[in-house]
Amino acid sequence: MYSLVPQSNRVALGSIRVFIMSIRSSIEHPLDRSDRLLTIPEIADYFRLSQHALYMQRLRNQPPGNLGFRVGARVLFKPEDVIAWIEKTQTDQARDELDW
Numbered sequence: 001m002y003s004l005v006p007q008s009n010r011v012a013l014g015s016i017r018v019f020i021m022s023i024r025s026s027i028e029h030p031l032d033r034s035d036r037l038l039t040i041p042e043i044a045d046y047f048r049l050s051q052h053a054l055y056m057q058r059l060r061n062q063p064p065g066n067l068g069f070r071v072g073a074r075v076l077f078k079p080e081d082v083i084a085w086i087e088k089t090q091t092d093q094a095r096d097e098l099d100w
Contacts, residue, residue, distance in 0.1 A: 037076035040068070046082075063089075 044051045047064060057065030058075065063085050068075040 036079075037071075038079060038082070039077075040075050043068070043077050043082065 038046075040051050040054055043049075043064060044054045047054075054065045055075075057063070058068065059065075064077075064082060067081045067085055068077045070076075
């Protein structure tokens, strides 16, 4: 099979991929740590939303944006509040499916 990457660089690229995968697996999930508060970028990344969308939900008083609280200029979230909202949402959706 023909490759544009020279043979000597293929080994280096393979080892870089292994290194990156090992780093990714060692990084904790933000909701796994309840001893610290989460920021808007972390919550936006978790829900795969833009930070702007999260701020707009916050302005409209819609979850998950409204789960946070202000500390100075920052908006912070308690992981346990986010987890509780996720579980409540899943329970409500399951109940709605059964009622249908």
